Amino acid sequence: MPDVVPEAVTGGVPETVADVVSEAGPGSDRGAAGRTRGRRDLAVFWCVNAVDGLGSQASGLVFPLLLLDLGHGPGVVGVFASAAALAGVALGPLVALPADRGHRRRIMTGAAVLAAVAMAGLALACLRHPPLWVLLVLAFTERLCATAYETASRGALTLLASPDDMPRAMANLQAGDQAALVAGPALGGVLFGVGRSLPFVVDAVSYAAAAFGVLAIRTPLNAPDAETAPTAKDDGGTAVRGTPTDGTGSRRSASSGTLRAGLTVVMRSPVLRLVLWWTSVASGGLTLLFYTAVLVLGPDAGGAATGGVLAVSGAAGLVGSLLAARVVRRLGARRSLTAATWLLLPPCVALSVAGGPWLWGVCFGVICLVLPVITVVLGTAAVLAVPHGLQSRTGAVFGAATAVTAAGAPAVAALLVSWGGSRLPAAACAVVLALLAVRTQRMAPAVLRSLTSASAGGVSAPAGPPAERGV
Numbered sequence: 501m502p503d504v505v506p507e508a509v510t511g512g513v514p515e516t517v518a519d520v521v522s523e524a525g526p527g528s529d530r531g532a533a534g535r536t537r538g539r540r541d542l543a544v545f546w547c548v549n550a551v552d553g554l555g556s557q558a559s560g561l562v563f564p565l566l567l568l569d570l571g572h573g574p575g576v577v578g579v580f581a582s583a584a585a586l587a588g589v590a591l592g593p594l595v596a597l598p599a600d601r602g603h604r605r606r607i608m609t610g611a612a613v614l615a616a617v618a619m620a621g622l623a624l625a626c627l628r629h630p631p632l633w634v635l636l637v638l639a640f641t642e643r644l645c646a647t648a649y650e651t652a653s654r655g656a657l658t659l660l661a662s663p664d665d666m667p668r669a670m671a672n673l674q675a676g677d678q679a680a681l682v683a684g685p686a687l688g689g690v691l692f693g694v695g696r697s698l699p700f701v702v703d704a705v706s707y708a709a710a711a712f713g714v715l716a717i718r719t720p721l722n723a724p725d726a727e728t729a730p731t732a733k734d735d736g737g738t739a740v741r742g743t744p745t746d747g748t749g750s751r752r753s754a755s756s757g758t759l760r761a762g763l764t765v766v767m768r769s770p771v772l773r774l775v776l777w778w779t780s781v782a783s784g785g786l787t788l789l790f791y792t793a794v795l796v797l798g799p800d801a802g803g804a805a806t807g808g809v810l811a812v813s814g815a816a817g818l819v820g821s822l823l824a825a826r827v828v829r830r831l832g833a834r835r836s837l838t839a840a841t842w843l844l845l846p847p848c849v850a851l852s853v854a855g856g857p858w859l860w861g862v863c864f865g866v867i868c869l870v871l872p873v874i875t876v877v878l879g880t881a882a883v884l885a886v887p888h889g890l891q892s893r894t895g896a897v898f899g900a901a902t903a904v905t906a907a908g909a910p911a912v913a914a915l916l917v918s919w920g921g922s923r924l925p926a927a928a929c930a931v932v933l934a935l936l937a938v939r940t941q942r943m944a945p946a947v948l949r950s951l952t953s954a955s956a957g958g959v960s961a962p963a964g965p966p967a968e969r970g971v
Contacts, residue, residue: 540718541717542661546673546676549653552706552707553684554706555707561689562688567635569696570635580636589899589900591647592896592900593900595652595896597893600892605714605722608710608714609711612707612708612711613707614645615641619700622638623701625638654896655888655895656721658891659888667880670879674817675818678814681814682814687699687702762894762895765886770943771881771948774878774943775878776897777943780898783905787906787909788928791909792916796917812861813865820872820873833881833948834945837948838937838941841940847867851922851926852923852924882898
């Protein structure tokens with residue numbers, strides 16, 4: 501969505517977003533040749549995302565197993581995971597600024613190459629019994645490179661897909677992620693059983709392929725010149741500080757391009773506030789539910805039950821991703837978002853009154869089946885509401901918010917499980933999602949309608965019912 505500051509951003513999509521997309525995106529080349537190149541580059545970008553996700557899922561599963569297999573305790577695994585997550589939160593905004601300032605392709609390529617080297621080094625280290633610090637340094641380097649790559653890539657989709665194709669492109673990326681989530685851990689587990697180093701070899705190859713794929717994309721991935729970027733205005737029509745000015749002056753504020761710009765535009769845009777509110781709250785609640793399942797099913801039902809729940813969830817998410825664009829096109833953005841948010845409640849309510857591995861599998865399957873619809877709506881809304889020159893910085897705001905809320909979920913899950921058993925965290929998650937659904941029901945009509953109204957002034961909207969187009 502799951503990473504701005506133009507004219508009238510606070511009521512919906514600015515009129516200048518259409519110009520940014522049309523000038524820099526696949527539609528910038530006139531005629532069939534331009535459309536063909538756009539489709540080709542979008543397909544390459546999808547393949548890069550899918551291959552990178554497959555390798556990361558394969559190695560991400562087995563690295564904790566590697567540490568345990570070498571005799572290191574669970575505490576080492578937990579501390580490393582927390583440190584890597586916190587470092588990623590700190591690094592994201594720092595990478596977002598140069599990515600938005602014209603270095604997106606260089607950052608993506610360089611991060612992929614360095615990650616490939618780190619994974620190759622980790623694969624070689626696994627051939628012996630390496631010191632712990634060597635493993636942690638190499639894995640930490642890969643995690644930082646992955647964060648840098650993800651942050652820089654957030655602005656690429658706006659240049660590769662037109663607004664009309666954005667929901668479909670977003671759903672296709674989500675489908676690739678879900679497919680990697682299903683196949684990656686299984687592949688990593690099989691390869692780890694054959695040889696410790698093999699999952700890391702696969703990840704190194706996937707990073708190398710991602711680097712070549714980024715270089716193969718012909719569409720420019722850099723933002724339009726910041727001098728011509730429009731100015732954001734708040735609800736009262738006042739220009740937002742820290743952004744370039746519009747009009748003939750083309751002057752730049754001294755603080756233009758600062759990391760503050762992403763946070764400023766999110767806070768001043770109703771569309772982006774809805775995305776921020778939904779993703780941060782839902783991230784904490786659903787992560788809480790996930791760790792509750794791990795804590796409950798692990799001791800009681802064994803690793804096979806936990807793996808089965810994850811497999812069912814991944815398969816359901818893949819199906820949901822394949823159907824999400826059609827659902828949004830048929831129902832429209834507002835109805836899709838509100839209905840999907842309310843549909844997250846029944847599984848949580850069911851888990852709060854009953855238990856058992858089969859019920860966890862069914863409920864997680866329902867949740868993962870519904871979530872891609874929400875991802876398509878909110879992801880498309882965020883992309884269309886943010887000019888390309890601030891995509892990475894705005895995405896870093898969303899990423900930091902979701903990471904912070906998700907970071908405390910494991911500890912809260914452990915506390916609630918020890919206090920009231922497995923049903924208490926599910927009940928707490930149900931309450932959180934109910935409040936989120938009420939707020940979404942109230943905010944979505946006005947916010948998405950204003951997005952539609954602004955789109956009518958110049959941004960072509962995705963297909964759907966007339967009253968619901970624009971997201």
